[in-house]
Amino acid sequence: QPMPLVPVVCPIRAAAAEAKRQEQLALAYQEDTSSLTPSSEEDSASTNQEIEVKIARDATLDINGSDLDVCGTVEIGLPRLMQHDALVLCGVDIPEKINDGRLRVIVALKRVWYDAPKDIALIVRNMLPSGETRAAVVYRTLGDDAEPVGLEVPIIECGVHKLSVQIAKKVEGELVEVFRLDDRWVQVESPPIPNLGESHGLVLRGIDVPEQVDEGTFRSIVAIDRIHASAPTALCLILRDTLPDGTSRSAVIRRTETCESFTLGIEVPLSEAGVHTVELIVAEDVDGAMSPIFYIPTVRVTVRNPPMPRLMESGAVVLCGxxxxxxxxxxxxxxxxxxxxxxxxxxxxxxxxxxxxxxxMLTVRCTDASGAIVAAASRRRIGGVAPAPPG
Incomplete structure (x- = not known):
């Protein structure tokens, strides 16, 4: 991150009698000016600064007089790669090689005037080796200090990617470009295959468990690799669910797998609203008995009621089923x-x-094979707004 302007105060204490101090200053001035020959106004100003520092240093030789505090302020300036609309681009961080499957782009911006834009968008466009183009954007509100603006997106396609980075400001809801960086070329390599656990000649590579269920169905998948020929082939994926009211239930699927890489998936209805505690276990099926191989840590899943179906609607009444x-x-x-x-x-x-x-009132009319009509009716009064089943 770029370093902001930092005032550094350096106290120089000088204790000297006034007469002695004047004499020493004069001697220091003669010694320093005899060897300095400024060639321009800029060099002259620099020379005067050096003389003043030398004088202040030599003025501390005599400490018999009163104290004299001499203070100076040193400011470390920010780098200025680009500047426009009182907005300074101080730094850019774009990797040249990616091997973890994540692209991270960071820019550092600084507002140098009160009317500089505050609402900023960082836009990154990625041209894949196949020619396909993707884009991602992140929005940020800047303060008065230099601030980093970062973006992180997955990038797993191996090869050379072409990145285009833009920084824009929001004007009346529209994005107006402020800075455009030169295109960057990024080499993407295959990320290492994760190893979440190894047992019985099997390696657990990945787990997909949702944190939220909105459609009333829970789906989970685990990815497994076989690294030994003696690894078990008859496998089970067990799901244990603890409901919000404390009751428990379980489900299991059984598969016979002989491939080197495979997945096990399970799908169960999950419609009770609230927070469920879900545990997954990969086990071996041995003559109907299940011997656990991998215990996957429990996950808290938030279940929301699925949206109410709407077959028909009339007069603020919905036919749900x-x-x-x-x-x-x-x-x-x-x-x-x-x-x-x-x-x-x-x-x-x-x-x-x-x-x-x-x-x-629900009315049913039935016509039998002889053409006779039979009718029946049922009446029901509904007081609330929850779906009710008159039948």
Missing amino acids: VDICGARWPLCAGTAVRLSGPFRATVALARTWDDAPRAF
Whole structure:
């Protein structure tokens, strides 16, 4: 990061009698000016500064008089790669080689005037070796000091990538370019394959566990490599879920794998809203008994209620679902539904506004093979806004 302007105060104490001090200053001036021959006004100013420092140093020889404090301020200036609109580009950090699969671009900016832009966007465009182009942007609000603005994105395609970096300011919601850097060429190498654990001739390479579930379905995948021919082939992926109310349940899938690299995935319904504690275990299936191989640390998963389906909507009332003898409409439309008992129909309704109707009636009309019509009705009153199933 660039170093901001830092005032450095250097106290020089000089204790000397006034008469003695004047004499020493005069002698120091004669000695120093005899060997200095400035060639220009700039050199002359520099020479005068050197003389003043020499005088101040020599003035400390006599300490019998009163104290005299001489202070100077030294400012370490910021580098100025570019400057525009009272905004200074102080530094740029772009790697030449990437082998961890992550591209990190950092620029340092400094506002040098009160009306300099504050809302800044760092834009990075990446042209892949295949010719495809990607872009990423990060927004930042600058303060009064020099600040870094960074961007990190995944980059795993091996080869030479062409990077284009822009710094823009926001003007009435639009981005206006302030700085454009020269294109950079970055060499991307294959990242090392992670090794999360090794046991029984198997290596755990990766784990994909969601932290949040919104659609009512939990999906998880683990990636495994086989490094020994004697490694087990009959494997299980066990999922243990602790619900928000403290109850537990589990699910398991069994697979027979002989490949060198493979994945095990599991998908289970997860609709109870709240925080679930999920644990995954990779085990060997030995004659129906499961012998654990990898214990994956527990993960806290936040489950939100899935969005309410909307089959139809009228008068602030939503038709959320229809069940006809166990078959869901409209999937069962146009197909025959086999009955093994009495006819049952259930619909789910939801009121979405306070003035929506509260009293409902479900009517079913059935025409038999002879043409006779049989009708039945069911009445229900709904008070809240949660989906209710009159049937």
